[in-house]
Amino acid sequence: xxxxxxxxxxxxxxxxxxxxxxxxxxxxxxxxxxxxxxxxxxxxxxxxxxxxxxxxxxxxxxxxxxxxxxxxxxxxxxxxxxxxxxxxxxxxxxxxxxxxxxxxxxxxxxxxxxxxxxxxxxxxxxxxxxxxxxxxxxxxxxxxxxxxxxxxxxxxxxxxxxxxxxxxxxxxxxxxxxxxxxxxxxxxxxxxxxxxxxxxxxxxxxxxxxxxxxxxxxxxxxxxxxxxxxxxxxxxxxxxxxxxxxxxxxxxxxxxxxxxxxxxxxxxxxxxxxxxxxxxxxxxxxxxxxxxxxxxxxxxxxxxxxxxxxxxxxxxxxxxxxxxxxx
Amino acid sequence: xxxxxxxxxxxxxxxxxxxxxxxxxxxxxxxxxxxxxxxxxxxxxxxxxxxxxxxxxxxxxxxxxxxxxxxxxxxxxxxxxxxxxxxxxxxxxxxxxxxxxxxxxxxxxxxxxxxxxxxxxxxxxxxxxxxxxxxxxxxxxxxxxxxxxxxxxxxxxxxxxxxxxxxxxxxxxxxxxxxxxxxxxxxxxxxxxxxxxxxxxxxxxxxxxxxxxxxxxxxxxxxxxxxxxxxxxxxxxxxxxxxxxxxxxxxxxxxxxxxxxxxxxxxxxxxxxxxxxxxxxxxxxxxxxxxxxxxxxxxxxxxxxxxxxxxxxxxxxxxxxxxxxxx
Numbered sequence: 073x074x075x076x077x078x079x080x081x082x083x084x085x086x087x088x089x090x091x092x093x094x095x096x097x098x099x100x101x102x103x104x105x106x107x108x109x110x111x112x113x114x115x116x117x118x119x120x121x122x123x124x125x126x127x128x129x130x131x132x133x134x135x136x137x138x139x140x141x142x143x144x145x146x147x148x149x150x151x152x153x154x155x156x157x158x159x160x161x162x163x164x165x166x167x168x169x170x171x172x173x174x175x176x177x178x179x180x181x182x183x184x185x186x187x188x189x190x191x192x193x194x195x196x197x198x199x200x201x202x203x204x205x206x207x208x209x210x211x212x213x214x215x216x217x218x219x220x221x222x223x224x225x226x227x228x229x230x231x232x233x234x235x236x237x238x239x240x241x242x243x244x245x246x247x248x249x250x251x252x253x254x255x256x257x258x259x260x261x262x263x264x265x266x267x268x269x270x271x272x273x274x275x276x277x278x279x280x281x282x283x284x285x286x287x288x289x290x291x292x293x294x295x296x297x298x299x300x301x302x303x304x305x306x307x308x309x310x311x312x313x314x315x316x317x318x319x320x321x322x323x324x325x326x327x328x329x330x331x332x333x334x335x336x337x338x339x340x341x342x343x344x345x346x347x348x349x350x351x352x353x354x355x356x357x358x359x360x361x362x363x364x365x366x367x368x369x370x371x372x373x374x375x376x377x378x379x380x381x382x383x384x385x386x387x388x389x390x391x392x393x394x395x396x397x398x399x
Numbered sequence: 400x401x402x403x404x405x406x407x408x409x410x411x412x413x414x415x416x417x418x419x420x421x422x423x424x425x426x427x428x429x430x431x432x433x434x435x436x437x438x439x440x441x442x443x444x445x446x447x448x449x450x451x452x453x454x455x456x457x458x459x460x461x462x463x464x465x466x467x468x469x470x471x472x473x474x475x476x477x478x479x480x481x482x483x484x485x486x487x488x489x490x491x492x493x494x495x496x497x498x499x500x501x502x503x504x505x506x507x508x509x510x511x512x513x514x515x516x517x518x519x520x521x522x523x524x525x526x527x528x529x530x531x532x533x534x535x536x537x538x539x540x541x542x543x544x545x546x547x548x549x550x551x552x553x554x555x556x557x558x559x560x561x562x563x564x565x566x567x568x569x570x571x572x573x574x575x576x577x578x579x580x581x582x583x584x585x586x587x588x589x590x591x592x593x594x595x596x597x598x599x600x601x602x603x604x605x606x607x608x609x610x611x612x613x614x615x616x617x618x619x620x621x622x623x624x625x626x627x628x629x630x631x632x633x634x635x636x637x638x639x640x641x642x643x644x645x646x647x648x649x650x651x652x653x654x655x656x657x658x659x660x661x662x663x664x665x666x667x668x669x670x671x672x673x674x675x676x677x678x679x680x681x682x683x684x685x686x687x688x689x690x691x692x693x694x695x696x697x698x699x700x701x702x703x704x705x706x707x708x709x710x711x712x713x714x715x716x717x718x719x720x721x722x723x724x725x726x
Contacts, residue, residue, distance in 0.1 A: 195445055
C-alpha cells in the first residue's frame with residue numbers, strides 16, 4: 073500500500089517549488105526532512121488505534137499517552153534528530169471521562185518533559201474508537217544535513233542494535249495472558265511495554281560518530297531491518313545467537329524468547345549499520361550495550377538469512393523459518 | 400474538554416526550555432506558532448472521521464482527500480500563513496481498495512498543488528473506520544511575528560467575513576437528502592461542499608493590511624465567532640440581514656437560508672475583526688466580497704446578539720433563538 077502512495081505522491085509532486093527544492097526526505101519514510109534556511113527540520117507522525125495498536129485492558133490512559141508520543145519520538149530518534157514540539161489529534165468516544173483525557177495528556181507530558189518536548193496543539197473529535205495521532209516536529213542537532221536514513225547501508229556494514237530486545241512484546245504477552253512472574257521480572261516487562269524510552273540521545277550519538285543508516289525497532293527486528301534492506305537495495309545475514317535478548321525474556325520465555333526478540337515490536341531500540349570501526353567507536357561512547365548481530369551483504373534485495381554461530385541456517389522453532397524474503 | 404487540556408498542558412509545560420521560550424501560540428488554538436531563528440513557524444492538525452465528519456455516501460475518496468487537507472490548510476489561512484508541507488495519518492479498514500487510497504491521495508495532491516504544498520510523510524494503520532488526520536506545516540510570509548489570532552479583537556472593531564456563507568452546508572443537505580435543483584445550482588452547492596477553497600491568499604492579505612484577529616469558518620459563523628469572543632474576552636452584535644448568504648442558498652432554501660449561513664460549517668471563509676478603516680482598506684485590495692456583518696462590543700464574554708436592521712432582536716425562525724451565550 074505505502075509503496076503505491078509513495079509512487080503517486082512522488083510523481084504528482086515532482087515540481088520546482090521552494091518546498092520541493094528544500095525537501096530532503098519526503099513520503100515513504102517515518103520522518104520527513106527538509107531544509108529551512110540554515111536548519112534541517114524533521115517531522116514524524118504515528119497513530120495509535122484502539123483494538124489495533126492497544127486495548128484499554130492492558131494499557132491505562134496515562135500509559136496510552138506515553139506510548140502514543142513515544143512512537144513518534146522514536147521516529148525522530150531514528151534520524152538522530154532533536155524533537156521539539158508535538159501536535160496531538162485525538163479521536164475519542166463521546167462518553168470518555170474528562171479524567172481519562174487528562175491522564176492521557178499527563179502521560180504524554182511526562183514523556184515529553186524528559187526530552188524538553190512541548191505539546192503545542194492538536195484537535196479533538198468524537199469517534200466510536202480511540203485514535204491518537206501524534207506529530208512530532210524537530211530538527212537536526214547541528215546545522216548540517218547529517219541525518220540517519222534507511223537507504224545508506226553498504227555491503228560489508230555490520231548490523232548492530234542498542235540495548236536489549238523482546239521485553240516489550242513479552243510485557244504485552246504477560247499482560248494479555250495474565251502470566252505470573254517474580255515481582256522484579258513482572259515490573260521490568262511491564263515497564264518495557266508500557267513506558268518505552270525513545271533513544272533520542274543514542275540517535276544523536278550515532279550521527280556524531282559517523283553512522284549513516286538506522287531505523288527504530290517499532291515493528292520488530294526482522295520487519296524493521298527489512299525496511300533498511302529494501303531502501304538500501306541490499307540483503308542481510310543475522311547470527312541469531314548474537315541477538316541481545318532481554319535477560320528477563322531469556323530467563324522466563326524459554327524457546328519463545330528468540331522469537332520475541334526477533335519479531336516483537338515496540339522496544340524502540342535503534343537498529344543501525346556501519347563499518348566495524350564506527351560501531352567500535354560508538355561502543356566506547358556509551359554505557360548502553362551496542363551489539364553486532366550480523367552483516368549487510370549484496371544478495372537478493374530485502375532478504376534476511378538467519379544463521380547460527382557455525383554459519384549454518386538457523387531454524388526458528390515456532391515457524392520453521394530460516395530466512396525472510398522481501399516484505 | 401479542550402479548555403481542560405489547555406490548562407493541564409499549560410501548567411505542566413511552563414518550563415524555561417528553548418522550545419518553551421520560542422513558542423508563541425501553543426495548545427488551545429487551531430494552529431501552533433513558534434519562532435525558529437528568524438522565521439515564525441506554523442503547524443495545524445485536523446481529523447476527518449467516517450460517520451462523524453463525513454460519510455462515503457456523500458463524499459468520494461478523492462473529495463475526501465481534498466476536504467481533509469482543506470481543513471488544515473484553512474487553519475493556516477486563518478493565521479495569514481504560508482502552508483508548505485503536509486503529513487497525513489491514514490487509518491483505513493483492511494478491505495480498502497488500493498484505488499480508493501490512490502484517489503484519496505490524488506484529492507489531497509490536487510488541492511495541495513494549488514498552494515505549492517507537498518505531502519511529505521505520514522503513516523497508514525488499519526482501523527474499522529476511516530480516520531484521516533492531516534498536519535500542515537508552514538510559516539509566516541514575512542520574517543516578523545505578525546499573524547492573525549483569535550485573541551486580538553477590540554471593542555469597536557467591525558466584524559467582517561470574506562465571500563458568501565451557507566453553500567457548503569446547503570451542499571451537504573442537497574447530497575444527503577437527494578434534493579433536486581437546476582444543474583447550475585446543483586453544481587455550485589456540490590462544489591462548495593466537496594471542494595472548498597482555503598482562503599490562503601486572503602489570510603495573507605489580511606495580515607498585510609494590518610488585521611490582527613481572524614478565524615476560519617469551519618464549524619459555522621456563530622460557533623467560530625464565539626471562539627474569537629472567548630479568546631478576546633468580548634461579545635458581539637450581528638446584524639443578520641447583512642450576513643452574506645450565498646446566492647444559490649438564498650434562492651433555493653427559503654427560510655432556512657439564514658440558518659445555513661449562520662450555523663452551517665465548512666465554508667472555510669475567513670471571519671475577521673478590525674477597525675472600519677482597515678476593513679475598507681482590505682476591501683479595496685481584493686475582488687472577493689468583504690462584508691461587515693456586525694460589531695465587537697464589551698458585554699458578557701462570548702455572547703452573540705442577533706439584530707435586524709432596526710437594531711431590534713432578530714428571532715431565528717427555526718430555533719427561536721436571538722442570542723447565543725458563551726459555548
